[in-house]
Amino acid sequence: MTTLNAELRTFYEARQQQIPAEIREIMQRAGQELADSGQVDRALTVGAQAPRFNLPTATGQNLALDDLLADGPVVLTFYRGAWCPYCNIALRALQQHHDAITARGARLVAVSPQIPDESLTLTEKHGLAFEVLSDIGSDTAKQYGLAFDLPDGLSAVYDKLGFDLQRVNDGHPRTLPLPATYVIDRDGAIRWAFVNTDYTTRAEPADIIAVLDAMS
Numbered sequence: 001m002t003t004l005n006a007e008l009r010t011f012y013e014a015r016q017q018q019i020p021a022e023i024r025e026i027m028q029r030a031g032q033e034l035a036d037s038g039q040v041d042r043a044l045t046v047g048a049q050a051p052r053f054n055l056p057t058a059t060g061q062n063l064a065l066d067d068l069l070a071d072g073p074v075v076l077t078f079y080r081g082a083w084c085p086y087c088n089i090a091l092r093a094l095q096q097h098h099d100a101i102t103a104r105g106a107r108l109v110a111v112s113p114q115i116p117d118e119s120l121t122l123t124e125k126h127g128l129a130f131e132v133l134s135d136i137g138s139d140t141a142k143q144y145g146l147a148f149d150l151p152d153g154l155s156a157v158y159d160k161l162g163f164d165l166q167r168v169n170d171g172h173p174r175t176l177p178l179p180a181t182y183v184i185d186r187d188g189a190i191r192w193a194f195v196n197t198d199y200t201t202r203a204e205p206a207d208i209i210a211v212l213d214a215m216s
């Protein structure tokens with residue numbers, strides 16, 4: 001079976017052919033600056049206590065991390081938004097492994113800076129069986145050390161591509177989370193962490209399941 005990151009790499013290579021060279025250069029420069037910024041080193045990692053949150057779901061209810069942990073371990077994944085094709089591929093892959101995750105007693109939840117309406121559209125489009133939460137202003141992402149601001153050049157590119165982050169992020173168009181996935185045990189401790197500045201690389205669902213197996 002093809003791994004998630006192999007699928008992402010195939011998509012990336014095809015995508016590069018479609019993007020004008022000057023835009024590719026802006027994207028690559030911004031990616032390198034983010035990689036060099038030390039942001040990954042500031043993100044929470046294994047052994048830390050997971051910051052608590054209480055965020056709206058796609059249907060407008062609120063869901064707290066403590067409520068999730070009451071049922072068992074939590075797989076918490078941060079993504080940039082429905083406008084990001086790499087995020088969509090990653091979320092579909094998690095959906096394909098959702099039964100395997102829940103069979104191990106864990107709850108899967110995804111968090112982005114988008115408004116609930118965007119999350120609802122995403123959930124319906126991809127048939128997601130897990131909760132998709134809205135972290136408007138990226139306050140929760142900041143607590144996990146994941147939030148960063150887009151540089152001017154890349155922000156302008158995203159505007160030109162029609163992503164409309166001003167609207168979908170409810171007035172916070174520049175702040176996004178690094179792609180990250182955490183496995184949190186019932187005591188609220190982070191037992192496994194995947195954090196990367198490269199949005200074309202994501203946590204492998206098989207690795208998440210292996211961690212859950214080791215915890216049981």
